[in-house]
Amino acid sequence: MLRLMIVDGSDIVRKVGKRILSELGYLVMEASSAREAIVRCEADLPKILIVDAAMEGALDLIANVRALPNGADVRIFYCVVEADLKTMMPGKRAGADDFLMKPFDRRILTEKFGHIVVAA
Template sequence: MRRLMIADDSAVICKVAKRILTGLDYLVVEASNAGEAMIMCDAELPEVLLVDSGMTGALDLISAVRQMEGGKDVQIHYLMIEKEFKQMMIGKRAGADGFLLKPFDRRTLTEAFAPYAAAA
């Protein structure tokens, strides 16, 4: 079972994502802010990290994870509310591998993450 962390200050987004991704056989942990996510990453890096672009400290979190031992192997997705090229490039420079638009649904998350869950 792959470990996935959702770092988002929206309890609703976390709840929806956790329900869907747990069904895809991920072990899902939640962080409600970047500081909490850093503490959790220091304890154990997830294999997949979803980071809300609107959360204070999001870019610092991504950069810090990339600098940790094993951090280059973490698959990081930047969660955005709209496709904005400038914001996507900022996330990419910080170290994001991919982008997801919020709010997401079961189909979106299944298409993005089911292939990786099965490979674990």
């Protein structure tokens, strides 16, 4: 089972994301802050990381995960509210692989992540 971590300050976003992604076959971990996420990643690195762009320390989290042993293998999704280059480019420069639009729903998460778990 692929491990995925949702890093978002909103309990509701994490809860909804966890429910949908668990149904898709992921083992979903949660973190409510960048600091909590890096501690969890140091202990048990997930295969996929979803990071809220609006969270304090989001860019540092991405850079720190990339610096971990096997951190280059983590697929990082930078979660943004709008497709704005001024928001998206810093995430890309920090090491994000892809973007996820927020708010997300079952359709969006299934389109983005449904094929990954099937391929694994």
